[in-house]
Every structure is written in structure tokens, then in C-alpha cells.
Amino acid sequence: SREWLHVTANVTEERTVTGWMLDKGVVRTSTPDGDKILYGEGVDSEDQASRRRGRQGAAQDAMRLYYRVSEYFPKSPLAGEALYRSADIRWQIEKSDVSARPSAKEREPFLREGMDEKFMKEVIKKFPGTKWADLAAFHLIDNKLCGDWQGSSKCPTKEAEIYEKYGSEHPQSPAAAEALYDAAWRWSALIEIYKTENESKKSEESKSKAIATAQKVVAQSPQTDWGARAQRLLYLIQQKIPTYGNTTE
Structure with a gap:
């Protein structure tokens, strides 16, 4: 039926769910201003994540939504910023986790676990010469720093x-x-x-x-x-x- 859609949703990095939903309010690549709508949803989720009692998992939602803007609307003026914001949220989440590990106090960078550079490097590769690439390159410095100067x-x-x-x-x-x-x-x-x-x-x-x-x-x-x-x-x-x-x- 045209009124129902079979969808696959990435709830978390490890968990994917499938099911049916009404074909209502779905943003497609053909949706007018679809990039702005999807980006706006990402901004809203990021705002929720910043609130003291915001929606659980809102940061991860924003991360995925921003990434989809760049993936579904690669020619959009928002694509570069969206990809960077997605990578930035992921970086901050991983950085918080990495800094809590015992290896975070190691002096030499190679002795401690770092953040996954894949997504920051994707920003640099897809949007070279932009401020988003510059910011991504700045984040990468984190992995070169010592845990403790001693x-x-x-x-x-x-x-x-x-x-x-x-x-x-x-x-x-x-x-x-x-x-x-x-x-x-x-x-x-x-x-x-x-x-x-x-x-x-x-x-x-x-x-x-x-x-x-x-x-x-x-x-x-x-x-x-x-x-x-x-x-x-x-x-x-x-x-x-x-x-x-x-x-x-």
C-alpha cells in the first residue's frame, strides 16, 4: 500500500530495527527543502541533548540526522556543515569516553586510546579548503597530544x-x-x-x-x-x- 512504508532504522551504532510506518512526514531526497528540514531536525535534537533533562539519545540522533543531510543532499549548501557537526558530536562523545580510561594518563599518545579519525577525515576529503575541513583538522590534533606531560x-x-x-x-x-x-x-x-x-x-x-x-x-x-x-x-x-x-x- 502507498500509505505504508517498510523502514529500517539505526537506533544505535549496534542496534537496527525494522518495521512499518505511515507514509506521512517522511523526508525524501525529492522533498522540497528536504535538506533544511532534516538539518533543522538535527539542530532540534542537538538542542535537546544540551538541556539538563533533554531527550535520552538526542545527541546520537543529531549525529545521525546531520550525517544524513550530507549523504542524501550532497550538493546542499548545508552539506559541509552538517557532516562536520555530525563528526564533531561523535568526536565529543568518544573523547569523553576515552578521557575516562586509565590509558588517558599515559604520556605518549601512542600508548593511549584515541578517537576514531574516520569521520573527521571524511569532512576534510569531501569539503577541502572550507572552514569545516579546517575545524576537522584541528580536532585531529587531540590524538597527537600527550595524556600527561609528567x-x-x-x-x-x-x-x-x-x-x-x-x-x-x-x-x-x-x-x-x-x-x-x-x-x-x-x-x-x-x-x-x-x-x-x-x-x-x-x-x-x-x-x-x-x-x-x-x-x-x-x-x-x-x-x-x-x-x-x-x-x-x-x-x-x-x-x-x-x-x-x-x-x-
């Missing part, structure tokens, strides 16, 4: 270089200022860390790098939160106030 200079040095490289390669990214701030903060942390390793020259070099990178954030993004935080970081460095470790003198 007071060693190796991790923050490597991480600062990774963030600086991102800022250089993605200057138009919405996350560029954040990346440069993250680099500046790590250079500032190294001022004290190198002192504990009796590397006074490297400590001074880190101070210079921290100041230069923070000044870049202030100059390029003065009206943003990252610009303000960079200004604060500069003040702390200039006042010789440690930004890492025991700050009591």
Missing part, C-alpha cells in the same frame, strides 16, 4: 610545534587563534619546565617564543576571547609569574 619538556615542546604548524597552515580557520594560543601557553609552561631540567638557555628561548606567539594572537584576533587570554598570558610572562607547576613564591 613534568618533562618533550611533550609540551612537541605539542607547541603541532599547534604552531596548524596556525601557519590554516590561517583562515575559525580555530587558528585558539591553536596559536595553545602553542603560546605551552611555550610559557616550558619556561619553568626547562628550569627544572637545568636548561636556562632553552627556558629563555621558550619565553621569547611564548611572547612572540601570544603577541601574534593579540594582533590577529584582538576582539576574541583568545586575544584577551593571550593578553593575559603576556602579562603573566612579563611579570615573571609561572603559568605551569607550583605558582607560589
Whole structure:
């Protein structure tokens, strides 16, 4: 009958259900403004997920709905953002789970479990050169970070270089200022860390790098939160106030 549809629904990643439903309110690829309708449903679900007593499973619903927008309407102006938002929700869910595991405290990135990069890389592949690809690339840095520096200079040095490289390669990214701030903060942390390793020259070099990178954030993004935080970081460095470790003198 044309009044009934046989459907297959992915309730969760592991569970799929099938059944019949009335052919009413179904969004198809031929539905006028179908991309906007499906995207709007995703936004509504994401809003539910953000509420204290929101609908259970709303975040996963939003993740799947956004993905379907990109899958069913690949030429839609919303396709890139939808695919990114789907990947972002998945990333945050996995990140929360990964951070709760014992391996999250391992110093070396390869010793701890990371987030699945498949969906972020799909954004980069399908929408290269867009801000969504830039944001996806920024997320991927998470898997390269140490779980715990353990007071060693190796991790923050490597991480600062990774963030600086991102800022250089993605200057138009919405996350560029954040990346440069993250680099500046790590250079500032190294001022004290190198002192504990009796590397006074490297400590001074880190101070210079921290100041230069923070000044870049202030100059390029003065009206943003990252610009303000960079200004604060500069003040702390200039006042010789440690930004890492025991700050009591």
C-alpha cells in the first residue's frame, strides 16, 4: 500500500530495527527543502541533548540526522556543515569516553586510546579548503597530544610545534587563534619546565617564543576571547609569574 512504508532504522551504532510506518512526514531526497528540514531536525535534537533533562539519545540522533543531510543532499549548501557537526558530536562523545580510561594518563599518545579519525577525515576529503575541513583538522590534533606531560619538556615542546604548524597552515580557520594560543601557553609552561631540567638557555628561548606567539594572537584576533587570554598570558610572562607547576613564591 502507498500509505505504508517498510523502514529500517539505526537506533544505535549496534542496534537496527525494522518495521512499518505511515507514509506521512517522511523526508525524501525529492522533498522540497528536504535538506533544511532534516538539518533543522538535527539542530532540534542537538538542542535537546544540551538541556539538563533533554531527550535520552538526542545527541546520537543529531549525529545521525546531520550525517544524513550530507549523504542524501550532497550538493546542499548545508552539506559541509552538517557532516562536520555530525563528526564533531561523535568526536565529543568518544573523547569523553576515552578521557575516562586509565590509558588517558599515559604520556605518549601512542600508548593511549584515541578517537576514531574516520569521520573527521571524511569532512576534510569531501569539503577541502572550507572552514569545516579546517575545524576537522584541528580536532585531529587531540590524538597527537600527550595524556600527561609528567613534568618533562618533550611533550609540551612537541605539542607547541603541532599547534604552531596548524596556525601557519590554516590561517583562515575559525580555530587558528585558539591553536596559536595553545602553542603560546605551552611555550610559557616550558619556561619553568626547562628550569627544572637545568636548561636556562632553552627556558629563555621558550619565553621569547611564548611572547612572540601570544603577541601574534593579540594582533590577529584582538576582539576574541583568545586575544584577551593571550593578553593575559603576556602579562603573566612579563611579570615573571609561572603559568605551569607550583605558582607560589
